[in-house]
Structure formats: structure tokens, C-alpha cells
Amino acid sequence: MAEILLGREKPGIFKDKVMELLPEGGNLNACLTCGACSSGCPATGLEDMDPKKFLRMAALGMDEQVTSTPWVWMCTMCRRCIHVCPMEIDIPQLVYYARQSWPRDKRPRGILASCDLALKNDTCSAMGTNEEDFEFVVEDVLDEYREAQPEFAEMKAPVNKQGAEFFFNQNSREPVTEPDEMVPLWKILHLVGANWTYGTKGWAAENYCMFLADDKAWKHIVETKAKAVEDLGCKVWLNTE
Template sequence: MAEAIKLQEFTCDFKDEVANRIPEANFDLCLTCGTCTGGCPASEQYGMDPRKFLRMLLLGMDDEIKKSPWAWVCTMCGRCMSACPMKINIPKFVYNVRASWDRDKRPKGIRGSCDQHIKAGNAMGVPKEDFVFTVEDVANEIREASPEFSDLEITADRVGAYMALNQNSREPVTEPDELGPLWKILHRAKADWTYPTVMWGGENYCMFLADDEGWRYIMEEFVYHIEHNLKCKVVVNTE
């Protein structure tokens, strides 16, 4: 039989901690209506749902929250918050639960991708030279295969290009042929663009890992490269 929760045993340390970090999160305004849970595809996984998770925060069940793997099943998609009549920021709550885990206890796959991104500028850990080589190789094939793209030119770090494009690093690594269609469209549109070679991966696993420091570092390096080195006017997210 389920045990009753003894409220006097709880203090709400974690709630206070998270609320300090996100003052606009409005945790105390929860009406327990369950609209969040009704529209959440992660509901019931590991016996958890957004309402339950939030109630646990408000009841001070800090250990149970931090132990639950549910924070890694929720995708922080934001549907709960957008449906919530009180606009409670459940995704940021989940982000902070993730951040409360020891870094080396967080999921290995996500952590590995974040570490690679910090080190190599993309989650697959592709060295810059390999990225540039793959791009040139695929571009060569296209130039040879189709006369209408014989003048296709793909540049990396071209100073003064109007646009800088990021690219999900799985494309050059696991399916390089998928680069071609994107380039062909840009070629047809006569776009003036280049690939930056600093933090060029379009993905962001440090955000998923809730590694604030790593995430910030990636963004700062990227912005510096675009602003000070390449001087592009527009950054284009390709996904």
C-alpha cells in the first residue's frame, strides 16, 4: 500500500533554489488542474507526469525529484507551459532538475556529445579539417555529376559572406550526400553564404545536458567568430 506523504518532514529547499533562478516561473500558482499532464506525451512514463513532478516540488520531495529519471524522458518541448492557465514554467523546472544531477551521472550519450561540442565545435567531434575535407569532396562530386552545378562553390570561413550557415554534424559524418540538396537550393537562390568552422554544429547537447557553462562557452565562441572574424550579417539555422 502506498505510504502517506508526511508533510512536516519536508522543507522546500529545491523549490526555493529553482525559484530564485527563474523568478518568473510562478510555481506557487499551480491550480493542480492537470492540463499540463493531459497534453503531455511523457505522462505516465516512469509513473510520472508534469503535474505530479511539480506537486512534488511544491511539497518539498526534493530527493524523489532528483532521483527520478523522468527529467530525461521529458523533452522540455513546452506544451505543458503553453497550455497552463497560470503559465508555469515547467520546462525550466525540468532543466534545473537535470542541472541538479552530478555532471558525471547525467546520460552518457548527451554528456559525450556536449563534451565533443566544447572540444571540436560539433557533437560528433569532427575535427575542423575533416569537415572542410568532406564538404569539398561532396562539392566535387556534385560539380562532376551535374553540369548545371559545375560552378558550385562551397566556402568555409569566408570573411564578409552575407550569411553564415550552421549544419547538424550528423550530416557530414553519417550522411554526407544530404549536404548536396541544401547547397543546390542555395545555389539556385544565388545565396551569398559560408560555413563557419568554429562551433559550426547546429545541434546543442550542452543545452540538453543542462550544462550552463558549456552552453555559454559554445555560444560565446560562435558569436565572437561570426562578429569579429567573419562579419556576417545573418546566421542561418539549417534545421
């Protein structure tokens, strides 16, 4: 790439725009380029990018590269970077807004499709599983285990139990592809005697719309789930994601 010309004009505006959106500007200017972020980032080196470099490009006003690198989609939002950053720089937020600057239809197909599926019905399942199917799978698996393992004959997996203490979320991959994976948690909850329930609405734990950086859809998913918790009058919303 050719050299970057700086100084004469105002540099890129992307970083400044993000800073306006964040408390304390996300400390985005405070970088010491120490590289602690990159040392711990699972996505360092992918697409020839790392968090330090990404932030630096934003600081140098390289908006085009910042808003077009597919690296932003490789970030897992784990926040290991900000955790050790001596200046507590909110690189995850910078990544988030960089994702947002992508046209929606150009964003990675897997995430996009998952978000769109979650929007399809009130289960919020990224697999598109509907309420009836979920309820059926839960009951079916439960029966099977109660029968096969007599010590768990009394185990329950309540669905839509009004007034339960805990509203339990479930990653939607499991009821569809690995239903047995749901059981260990049920056993734990059973053994500790927890008063819990699934909801046919809002049971899916994941939120691909957040990863898609689709604020509106993200909000919709969260609101749908929150409403489901409130409708059942549960006190605690447990999300296993």
C-alpha cells in the same frame, strides 16, 4: 510509497530555489493541475511521470524524487507544456534545474559524452569532428554533386567566406554519417542566391551541453560559435537545430 508527512516542517526547498532564479518565479506556484501540459508532453507516462506530476512533486516538497527521477532526461525541452499552460508555468526550467542537481558524471552518458566531445575543439561538433575533416567532406560532396548534376554545376558551399550574409550551422551528424543530407539545403541556398558560408569553427548546430544542464560548458559552446560568426563578419547566424 508511504504517505507524505507535511505541515509541521518547512517543505522541500528545491522548488523555492528554482523560483528565486526565474523571473516571476516561473509561475511555479500558479498551477491549476489542469493537466494540459501532460496531455501534450511527448514524455508523459515515461518513468511513471508527467509534467503535472513532476511540478506537483516539487510543490509537495518531494525534492528527493524530483532531483533523482531519470524522467528529466527524457524531456526534449520542446516547451509544448508552457505553450498551452493557462498560467504560463515554466516547467522546462524546473526540469533544467532538476537536471543540474545531478552530479555531472551521473548524467546520461550519451548527452554527457556529446557535450564533452563538443568541448574538445572549436568546431563544437558533438561528434568530435575537427575543422579539416569538415572542410574536406564539404568540398568532396560538393564536387561530386556539381559533376553528377550539371544543373548545379555552379553550386557553392563556401567555407570561411569573409563577410557572407548568413553564417550557416550544420548538425554534426550529417557530415559524418549522412553527408548527402547536407545537399538539399545547399541547393535551396544556391537557387535563392543566398550569400552564405560555413565556418570551420563553430559550424556544429547542436548544443548537448545545454541538454546536459551544464551552464559553464553551454556558455562556452555558445561563445565559441558567436565568435566564429563575428570573426567572419556575418550578419545572420542561421541555426538549423
